Amino acid sequence: MHKRSRRFLIIEKKFDKTLMYSPEKALSLLKKFSTVNFNETLEAHICLGLDPKYADQQLRSTVVLPKGSGKVIRIAVITQGDNLNTALSAGADIVGSDDLIQEIMKGRLDFDKLIATPDMMLLIAKLGRILGPRGLMPSPKAGTVTNEINSAISEFKKGKLEYKLDRTGIIHVPIGKLSFEINDLFLNLKALQESIDKNRPSGSKGKYWKSLYLSSTMGPGIPINLNLLRDFRIG
CATH class of the missing domain: 3.30.190.20 (Ribosomal protein L1/L10, rRNA-binding domain)
Known part of the structure; x- marks a missing residue:
């Protein structure tokens, strides 16, 4: 007891x-x-x-x-093309594409929230066993799978x-x-x-x-x- x-x-x-x-x-x-x-x-x-x-x-x-x-949130974004610069401009702490997926597979988890654009989800699926138990797997219901990167980053940073x-x-x-x-x-x-x-x-x-x-x-x-x-x- x-x-x-x-x-x-x-x-x-x-x-x-x-x-x-x-x-x-x-x-x-x-x-x-x-x-x-x-x-x-x-x-x-x-x-x-x-x-x-x-x-x-x-x-x-x-x-x-x-x-x-009241918590400082570190946000990672997995996307590609012009969205990479969009995410950086919106205040994302970590931004990447295939390279970031590989880093996460090797153990990189220095973020509190992972946002992804829909076009990256097939590639991200392989991270399920790593991200799922930690509550970090992107999900449409959680607002972390979206094309609206600017607003998503802003909202999570604000609370x-x-x-x-x-x-x-x-x-x-x-x-x-x-x-x-x-x-x-x-x-x-x-x-x-x-x-x-x-x-x-x-x-x-x-x-x-x-x-x-x-x-x-x-x-x-x-x-x-x-x-x-x-x-x-x-x-």
């Missing part, structure tokens, strides 16, 4: 785990609880009433966090991220850094909630959202009142 640290046990006594907190209160508590010497990541853990073993109950999509993720239902029916999404203003973190969380609702799978039946917890890298999970989140309207 995993042993909790003394620090963590002390923090757990400072809030009531049987209560449902407003997003703002939970964010305030997580900020207050943070005593580590690095900028923690805020994470949302969402349990949905979905069974991913059924094709019509799977959920995979993207969301652009309005206040960014676009992919989320996916895991095998237990839970989504784990980093939505910013704990150093962000509470309102900025809340706006990111709200954008995520609206995206999940918008992309509800066709096979979803009954209660869609079961629970939502917010936590920081080294902090506890705090249960959130879903009604207070859902009823808020931006603007």
Whole structure:
């Protein structure tokens, strides 16, 4: 059984785990609880009433966090022709064609996101065993297979991220850094909630959202009142 640290046990006594907190209160508590010497990541853990073993109950999509993720994203682009210069001009960190595919096959993985144009996907297929387990394989659903290289690079640099239902029916999404203003973190969380609702799978039946917890890298999970989140309207 995993042993909790003394620090963590002390923090757990400072809030009531049987209560449902407003997003703002939970964010305030997580900020207050943070005593580590690095900028923690805020994470949302969402349990949905979905069974991913059924094709019509799977959920995979993207969301652009309005206040960014707080993480510096290194983007690699595999393309060819004039798109090579387009990718460089748009701010891609690594750009290549067959040469980059060969480098990845030899172990080069110094990037956080890989974008590819559709005309390169047949060649990239051979990288599936390398990229797949790391969540780096380009996919149309994730917005990483596209001819719109400029906009794709810009969105991911600004805070676009992919989320996916895991095998237990839970989504784990980093939505910013704990150093962000509470309102900025809340706006990111709200954008995520609206995206999940918008992309509800066709096979979803009954209660869609079961629970939502917010936590920081080294902090506890705090249960959130879903009604207070859902009823808020931006603007």
